[in-house]
Amino acid sequence: xxxxxxYIAALGAAVALSSCGKKLGQFSxxxxxxxxxPLEVVGEKVPAQITARVPxxxxxxxxxxTVTPYLVFNGTEVAxxxxxxxGEKVRGNNPVISYxxxxxxxxxxxFAYRPEMAKSELQLAFTVVQGKKQYxxxxxxxxxxxxxxxxxxxxxxxxxxxxxxxxxxxxxxxxAADIMFLINQANIRAGQLNTDxxxxxxxxxxxxxxxxxRVIEELNISSYASPDGGMDINTRLAEQREQNTSKYLxxxxxKDKITEFGELTAxxxxxxxxxxxxxxxxxxxxxxxLILSVLSxxxxxxxxxxxxxxxxxxxxxxxxxxxxxxxxxxITASINVIGKSDDELRALAxxxxxxxxxxxxxxxxxxxxxxxxxxxxxxxxxRLFPTDYxxxxxxxxxxxxxxxxxxxxxxxxxxxxIAGTASEPAMNLGLIELLNGNYTKANNLxxxxxxxxxxxxALGVYYLKTGDNAAAVRAFGDSKSxxxxxxxxxxxxxxxxxxxxxxxxxxxxxxxxxxxxxxxxTNNESMLNTNLRQAxxxxxxxxxxxxxxxxxxxxxxxxxxx
Numbered sequence: 001x002x003x004x005x006x007y008i009a010a011l012g013a014a015v016a017l018s019s020c021g022k023k024l025g026q027f028s029x030x031x032x033x034x035x036x037x038p039l040e041v042v043g044e045k046v047p048a049q050i051t052a053r054v055p056x057x058x059x060x061x062x063x064x065x066t067v068t069p070y071l072v073f074n075g076t077e078v079a080x081x082x083x084x085x086x087g088e089k090v091r092g093n094n095p096v097i098s099y100x101x102x103x104x105x106x107x108x109x110x111f112a113y114r115p116e117m118a119k120s121e122l123q124l125a126f127t128v129v130q131g132k133k134q135y136x137x138x139x140x141x142x143x144x145x146x147x148x149x150x151x152x153x154x155x156x157x158x159x160x161x162x163x164x165x166x167x168x169x170x171x172x173x174x175x176a177a178d179i180m181f182l183i184n185q186a187n188i189r190a191g192q193l194n195t196d197x198x199x200x201x202x203x204x205x206x207x208x209x210x211x212x213x214r215v216i217e218e219l220n221i222s223s224y225a226s227p228d229g230g231m232d233i234n235t236r237l238a239e240q241r242e243q244n245t246s247k248y249l250x251x252x253x254x255k256d257k258i259t260e261f262g263e264l265t266a267x268x269x270x271x272x273x274x275x276x277x278x279x280x281x282x283x284x285x286x287x288x289x290l291i292l293s294v295l296s297x298x299x300x301x302x303x304x305x306x307x308x309x310x311x312x313x314x315x316x317x318x319x320x321x322x323x324x325x326x327x328x329x330x331i332t333a334s335i336n337v338i339g340k341s342d343d344e345l346r347a348l349a350x351x352x353x354x355x356x357x358x359x360x361x362x363x364x365x366x367x368x369x370x371x372x373x374x375x376x377x378x379x380x381x382x383r384l385f386p387t388d389y390x391x392x393x394x395x396x397x398x399x400x401x402x403x404x405x406x407x408x409x410x411x412x413x414x415x416x417x418i419a420g421t422a423s424e425p426a427m428n429l430g431l432i433e434l435l436n437g438n439y440t441k442a443n444n445l446x447x448x449x450x451x452x453x454x455x456x457x458a459l460g461v462y463y464l465k466t467g468d469n470a471a472a473v474r475a476f477g478d479s480k481s482x483x484x485x486x487x488x489x490x491x492x493x494x495x496x497x498x499x500x501x502x503x504x505x506x507x508x509x510x511x512x513x514x515x516x517x518x519x520x521x522t523n524n525e526s527m528l529n530t531n532l533r534q535a536x537x538x539x540x541x542x543x544x545x546x547x548x549x550x551x552x553x554x555x556x557x558x559x560x561x562x
Contacts, residue, residue, distance in 0.1 A: 024063045024128050029140040031055070034122060038145040038550050039071075041113050043467030044437070046071065046146055048122065050107040059097040061089040066127045069109035070139075071146075073120035080109040117146040118548040145550045149517055152486055152510060153464035155434045160397040160408075161424040161454040163390035163415070167363035169339045172217070176332040177201040179245060183226075183327065184233070186240035188248055201333060202252065208335045209258045216261040218334040219253075221245050226326035227271035227305060228319070237327075238268035245329035262334070271301050272326045279322045291318075342367055353380040358388050365394065374398050389419035396428060405432060423449040431458055439466055457481060464490075482510045489514065494522055509539035513546075516560075520551045528552065532560035 035049045050069065059065075064087070069080040085095040085105050097103040109122070122143035128135050177197035179188055192198070208214040223242035225234035246266050253261060280288050294304065309315055340348070340360065348355050349364035356364065358381065365377040378395035385391050396411030409432045416425035430445030442462055449455050456475050461483050463472035469490040476484035480503035488497035501507070501515050512535035519528030532552075536543045543561055546552055 022060060023135065024060050024065065024130065024137065025058060026138055027124070027126060027140055029142055032124065032140065032142040034143040036147075037143045038147055039117075039120075039122060039143055040147045041150040042469075043150065043465055044113050045467065046111040046113050046117060048109040048143065050109060050122075050124070050142060052105045052107060054097050054102045054104070056098075056100060056102040058102060059087055059099055060130065061087040061099050062130055063087045064090050064092060064094065064129045066129075067107055068125045068127070069107065070123045070125055071111045071117060071120050072123055073114075074116040077123075078111055080111055083107045113146070113148070113151060115148065115151070118148055118545075118550065120144070120146055145553075147550045149486070149549075149551060150464065150467075150469075150490055152514070153461055153483055154510070155431060155458075155461050155465070156403070157482060157510075158431060158457045158461055159454060160400050160412075160428040160431055161393075161449070161452045162366075162397055163362075163393040163422070163424045165359045165362035165366070165390070167339070167359040171337040171339065173335045173337055174332055175201050175204045175335065176330055179241075179248075179329045179331070180324075181237075181241055181327040181329075183324070184229070184237065186237055186244055188244050193248070201331060202256070204335065205253075205258065205261070205333050206256055208333070209256075209260065213338050215336045215338060216258075216333060217336050218262045218332075219249065219264045220332045220334070221249065221264075221266040221329055222332070223266070223268040223329040224272040224275065224326055225268075225270055226323040227273050227276050227301065228309075228323055229305075231270060231301060235270040238270045241327075241329050242266050242268040245331065249331060273301065273304065275326050276322060279325055280318075283321060285317050285321065349377050349380070353377070354384060358385040358391065361385070362390060362394060371398050371401050375402065387418060389415040389422055389425065392418065393422070393424050393428065396425075400428070400431065405435060408432065423452045427452045427455050427458060434458065434462055434465065437465075457483065460484060460487060463487075480504050482508070482514060485511075485514050489517060489521070494518055509535045509542060511535075512538065513542055516546075517551045520555060525555060528555060529557070529560040532557065536560065 031052055031054060033051045033053075035051070039046050039048050048069070052067075064084060066082050066084045068082045070077045071080075083105075084092075085097055086092050088096055088098060090096075095103075095105050097105070107124075111117070121141045123139045123141050125139050126137035128137060177195065177200070179192045179198075181187075182189075205216065205219075208216050221242055223238050223245060225238040225241070227234070246264075249264070253259075277292065280291050285291070340356075345356065345360055345364040346367055349361060353361055361377065361381045361384070365374045365381075368374055375395065375398035378391060378398055381388075381391035382395050392411045393415035396408045396415065399405075399408035399411060409429070412425045412428040412432065415422065416429060419425070426445050427449035430442045430449065433439075433442035433445060439462065446455060446459055446462065456477055457479055460472045460476040460479070463469070463475055464483065464487055469487055472483075472487035473491055473493070476487055480500055482501075482504070485497045485500040485504075488494075488500060497514070498518055501511055501518070504511050512531040516528045516532035516535060519525065519531060532542075532546055536546070546557060546561065
């Protein structure tokens with residue numbers, strides 16, 4: 001080897017030895033970028049992706065570096081998962097950084113959110129192993145602060161599912177009696193007016209006429225002829241039966257001095273084929289399937305009658321068992337029972353709840369917006385109707401709204417034990433689990449509550465808490481709530497979020513704070529200050545939160561805070 005080549009080889013060896021033997025230099029913050037920066041809460045985590053771009057001629061070949069991300073705040077710090085990478089001469093499975101060319105690595109970080117993290121620094125700590133030596137390099141700060149808007153998701157503001165009452169102000173009752181006729185006759189026989197059914201019908205009509213809580217809505221007469229015989233004869237018979245029955249009823253009403261009976265209506269059916277088919281289907285006649293097939297095969301009434309008469313072996317049974325039941329007039333009284341007024345229900349719920357049935361009592365609780373008053377009514381309902389799951393469920397709802405979550409959980413569990421398949425207690429127990437951060441249990445319980453109208457809001461908060469903001473938006477739908485608006489803000493649908501917040505019927509401090517965040521994100525300083533001022537007026541603790549909130553970085557908050 002000539003002298004020149006020897007010199008070059010020696011120089012290369014020296015360089016190689018120097019890149020292995022020297023200590024690794026200090027990392028610069030310029031080598032790192034963080035997404036996002038500042039950090040942002042997602043669900044209940046603070047995730048980040050740190051990209052390191054190591055320059056050429058920096059990373060020594062025999063060095064292994066372990067990087068630990070730390071979030072430093074309020075005199076404390078929390079660490080994320082360490083991440084290691086190495087030089088070309090290290091035997092290991094970590095990503096390799098070239099000494100000659102440098103390289104890029106991605107370092108994931110994730111922290112459990114705490115409110116104090118709003119003012120924080122993301123720092124990287126470096127531990128180097130080089131041969132048998134181990135040493136620590138100075139930390140570098142790569143990001144400042146955490147935007148915590150997502151942490152405003154609030155399970156406590158979701159209203160639990162109310163178990164429905166079955167209260168009806170007006171209950172319609174129908175009473176009916178039949179007057180039977182002989183074949184080819186329309187006169188009303190005296191015996192038909194003295195039946196138990198006719199006596200009961202008359203009694204109900206008289207009692208309703210004399211009771212202010214009952215109103216006769218309609219009296220109806222429907223008269224029929226059996227489908228044997230000609231159409232002309234049957235039409236005349238049915239019409240005469242209707243006329244005679246109407247004449248009788250009007251006379252009886254006059255005799256009983258009943259003048260208020262709603263509407264008196266009457267109609268007749270010349271050939272009751274529908275009734276004939278129904279009675280045959282319910283009978284034990286031997287060839288009834290054959291008769292029913294004839295009815296389905298022929299639609300013309302006269303042809304139907306001929307074909308059935310041709311079945312001579314069964315027509316005699318029809319004449320004895322079926323046809324006589326189709327020669328009648330039916331008198332039906334439609335009577336509305338008027339329930340207690342709202343004022344009556346309020347008074348009784350307060351002073352004499354035992355005078356109400358369970359549905360009246362549950363309904364009376366919906367007549368007030370005072371949660372303490374509703375709780376008192378549901379306490380009475382539980383005492384009077386302890387085996388009705390709705391009383392326990394709805395009591396739990398008021399306890400949840402009052403913030404007594406242990407009592408609410410016990411009430412919801414009692415409701416579930418009474419009616420294990422009921423959807424409302426399942427959803428409400430899911431809310432308790434959501435509030436306690438038990439998201440898997442919450443989701444399982446929500447899965448058992450399909451069809452409950454309040455479920456969408458609960459699911460929306462579940463998705464916010466687990467970091468799926470897009471799914472939260474879908475779950476909330478058109479709900480007008482702070483949580484729904486928050487989901488829209490986090491997915492950057494600011495126009496929709498503004499509409500949602502404007503549609504909230506009883507805005508609170510959080511409503512105005514979110515509107516202030518919208519003002520900041522849309523660079524509307526007037527909107528920011530006006531709404532932040534109102535939020536602080538309703539909840540003074542929000543002044544401190546606003547000072548530390550990076551949503552408002554770059555804005556002068558003096559007008560809102562002073």
